[in-house]
Amino acid sequence: MKALPQNSLPVLLTPTRPALEPLPAFTTFVQSRALAIILVGGFILSCGISAALSAGATQPRPSILDVLLKWAPLIGGGFLFNIAVSIASMAIGTLSGVLLGLGQISPSRSIAKISWFLTQFFRNSPWLVLLFFVMFLLPFELKLGSLTLPLPAWFKAIIGLALPVMANVAEIVRGGIKSIPFSQWESAESLAFSRRQILWQIILPQAFKRMIPPWMNLYAILTMATTLISVVGIQDSMTLTKAALVAEGRLDLYLPFYTMLLLMFFAYCYPIARLTQSLERRVAVKF
Amino acid sequence: MMEPIARWFKWLSSTHGLNYSVFFDNYDQTLFLKGLQTTIFLSLACIFLSIMVGLIGAWLQGSRLRAARIGTAMFVQFFRNTPPLVQLAFFYYAVSSLLPTLTDQFGAQAPIINNLGWAIISFSLFAGAFNIEIFRSGIEAVPTAMTEAAESLSYTRFQIYRIVVVPIAFRICLPSLGNNLVNLVKTTTLAYAIGVPELLYASAQIWSEAMNVREMMVLLLITYVALVAVLVGLMQRWERSLRIPGYIA
Numbered sequence: 228m229k230a231l232p233q234n235s236l237p238v239l240l241t242p243t244r245p246a247l248e249p250l251p252a253f254t255t256f257v258q259s260r261a262l263a264i265i266l267v268g269g270f271i272l273s274c275g276i277s278a279a280l281s282a283g284a285t286q287p288r289p290s291i292l293d294v295l296l297k298w299a300p301l302i303g304g305g306f307l308f309n310i311a312v313s314i315a316s317m318a319i320g321t322l323s324g325v326l327l328g329l330g331q332i333s334p335s336r337s338i339a340k341i342s343w344f345l346t347q348f349f350r351n352s353p354w355l356v357l358l359f360f361v362m363f364l365l366p367f368e369l370k371l372g373s374l375t376l377p378l379p380a381w382f383k384a385i386i387g388l389a390l391p392v393m394a395n396v397a398e399i400v401r402g403g404i405k406s407i408p409f410s411q412w413e414s415a416e417s418l419a420f421s422r423r424q425i426l427w428q429i430i431l432p433q434a435f436k437r438m439i440p441p442w443m444n445l446y447a448i449l450t451m452a453t454t455l456i457s458v459v460g461i462q463d464s465m466t467l468t469k470a471a472l473v474a475e476g477r478l479d480l481y482l483p484f485y486t487m488l489l490l491m492f493f494a495y496c497y498p499i500a501r502l503t504q505s506l507e508r509r510v511a512v513k514f
Numbered sequence: 515m516m517e518p519i520a521r522w523f524k525w526l527s528s529t530h531g532l533n534y535s536v537f538f539d540n541y542d543q544t545l546f547l548k549g550l551q552t553t554i555f556l557s558l559a560c561i562f563l564s565i566m567v568g569l570i571g572a573w574l575q576g577s578r579l580r581a582a583r584i585g586t587a588m589f590v591q592f593f594r595n596t597p598p599l600v601q602l603a604f605f606y607y608a609v610s611s612l613l614p615t616l617t618d619q620f621g622a623q624a625p626i627i628n629n630l631g632w633a634i635i636s637f638s639l640f641a642g643a644f645n646i647e648i649f650r651s652g653i654e655a656v657p658t659a660m661t662e663a664a665e666s667l668s669y670t671r672f673q674i675y676r677i678v679v680v681p682i683a684f685r686i687c688l689p690s691l692g693n694n695l696v697n698l699v700k701t702t703t704l705a706y707a708i709g710v711p712e713l714l715y716a717s718a719q720i721w722s723e724a725m726n727v728r729e730m731m732v733l734l735l736i737t738y739v740a741l742v743a744v745l746v747g748l749m750q751r752w753e754r755s756l757r758i759p760g761y762i763a
Contacts, residue, residue: 264588276612351742352735353700356714360735363727451597458599458707465600472607481608489596489604496595 266490273486277479291483298471299487305464306491312385312463313450320389320449321442324396331401334422342397349394354452361387362459384456392449399441403434440507447496447503454492464488533726536733542720549716550737556633556712557699557741563638564698565691568645573675575650586646593643599704601640606632606708633705641698648694652687653679685756692749696742703738713737 274291289297330342349357365383369376407430415425457465468488472480523537535542574586593601606629615623627635656679664674706714714734721730 269592273608348735348739351696351700351739353703353714353738355703355706356731356734356738359714359718360731364731447595451595454597454599455704458704465603469603478611481611485600485604485608489592489600492596492600493592497591500591500595 266494269486269490270483273482277482288477291480294475294477294480295483295487298467298484302464302467302471302484302488303491305462305467306488309453309463310450310495312381312388312453312456313446315385316388316392316453317446317449319385320392321396323389324393325400327393327397328400328404329426331397332404346394346397346401349390350398352391354388354391355455355458357390358384358387358455358459361390380459380461381456384459384461387459388449388452388455391452392445395445396442399438399445400434402441403438404430406437407433436510440503440510443499443503443506447499450496450499451492464491532729533724534729534733535720535724535726536730539724542724545716545720546713549711549713552630552711552716553702553713553741556630556637556702556705556710559634560637560641560698560702561695563634564641564645564695567638567642568649569680571642571646572649572653575646576653576675590643590646593640594647598637598640598701599707602633602636602704602708605636629705629708629710633702633708633710637698637701637704640701641694644694644697645691648687648690649683651690652683655686656682685753685758688749688753688756692746692753695749696745699742699745700738 274295277291327342327346330338331346333339333342362380362383365378365386367378369378411429411433412425415429420429454463454465457463457469465488468484472484520538523534527533527535527538536546537543571586571590574582577583610625610627610632613626615625618624660678660682661674664678669677702712703714705712706718709715717730717734721727724730
């Protein structure tokens with residue numbers, strides 16, 4: 228027996244469309260209290276703990292805040308590199324993922340099977356292992372006849388991160404298309420639409436709306452995963468933080484520096500998460 | 515029984531140059547199996563602790579104390595929106611530098627918690643933050659009529675939570691819990707960054723000695739996909755065995 232929707236009124240009431248909640252403006256995210264408390268509070272707390280623990284230092288040395296300010300531009304630049312990598316990976320992963328997702332619902336059995344296998348394989352293997360895979364197995368240059376294209380490490384890293392993104396986008400596309408009632412396909416078919424027309428003019432425009440929130444969620448996950456490129460030896464914010472700490476050689480700096488790095492990512496990803504949530508509520512199917 | 519397999523892979527190595535040393539080289543095999551063992555241990559420990567974190571956090575989020583609710587929400591948002599790799603570095607380098615050290619039997623200073631310990635703590639908190647959200651949405655999906663009925667039978671809040679809410683909420687959120695646990699198993703590879711000898715680390719050791727990056731990569735990917743498949747299979751079986759016929763579709 229299937230569970231019934233909670234308000235299964237046995238009458239012919241026409242379902243009323245729920246009013247759309249207005250999207251909160253971007254500034255309200257930035258001003259949102261929780262964000263501010265975590266950002267400022269976490270930072271002061273970590274500096275305070277470190278300062279208190281190093282209070283017994285014998286010789287005078289620059290204060291924690293001075294050192295942080297000195298390194299902040301460099302680490303911030305590294306953080307921008309992380310963002311750039313995330314955008315490039317997302318673009319490549321989305322394009323290939325849409326193809327893979329459409330491949331999964333292809334009428335050709337073999338294309339559908341292969342797409343399904345590729346999706347499952349790349350979705351279920353760890354991001355770091357895929358990154359290693361691409362970094363080691365792509366050549367450092369590509370020979371196309373007489374043309375030699377160099378493949379720098381950062382480019383390979385973008386490809387390495389795009390692979391899991393591709394598989395996840397494929398699942399989002401497939402799920403979005405599957406969420407559209409099958410009767411839409413049937414009624415379009417009865418109106419003599421071709422398969423391509425049904426997909427592009429009827430199904431995808433409706434499914435698109437529902438794919439946006441999980442796609443944004445994936446983007447936030449990818450942005451956080453870009454720190455993995457530091458493990459395979461590319462200079463990003465994480466590498467620079469480590470380098471700065473080695474250069475300073477002071478134990479009391481570890482907590483403020485890593486807190487700063489965490490908060491940089493938090494300041495970028497939290498607004499995305501909030502926006503995703505409110506979009507999700509807007510496109511949610513209500514019974 | 516292993517002898518024919520070893521012989522076949524040796525033959526593959528000498529005739530086709532595909533060096534799967536893990537199957538015939540004793541040293542590499544031990545390294546790989548130890549790595550697999552560490553990965554499984556790390557995964558199981560993190561799965562257990564993250565579910566504990568999730569249950570406690572979900573309980574706190576329903577608390578009457580406003581501070582407990584806000585504190586839990588901040589914990590969840592912070593751990594969900596920062597990179598797990600930086601969290602790991604934060605714990606392993608920053609937090610552990612603040613803790614006192616122990617003197618080991620050789621007179622050297624050793625940290626109280628080693629890298630494996632920090633990996634377990636860090637990943638448990640990371641996955642636990644997601645579990646809190648998952649359990650909370652499961653608890654919200656329990657019909658209020660049920661908790662009200664239990665209340666009218668003079669159950670205490672903890673009794674309602676333990677006897678009525680959790681068993682139903684758990685069944686509702688099992689699918690998303692399964693997803694998160696799969697993610698957790700994949701996240702354990704990050705422990706490589708702080709030198710925990712798990713599967714990826716062991717494989718890196720093997721391929722840098724035996725120069726068989728390509729073969730090890732294929733083996734590594736297959737092993738992880740197999741691990742995830744086992745977990746997914748177990749979760750599905752668990753889901754089926756917990757199903758209340760006719761209640762949750």
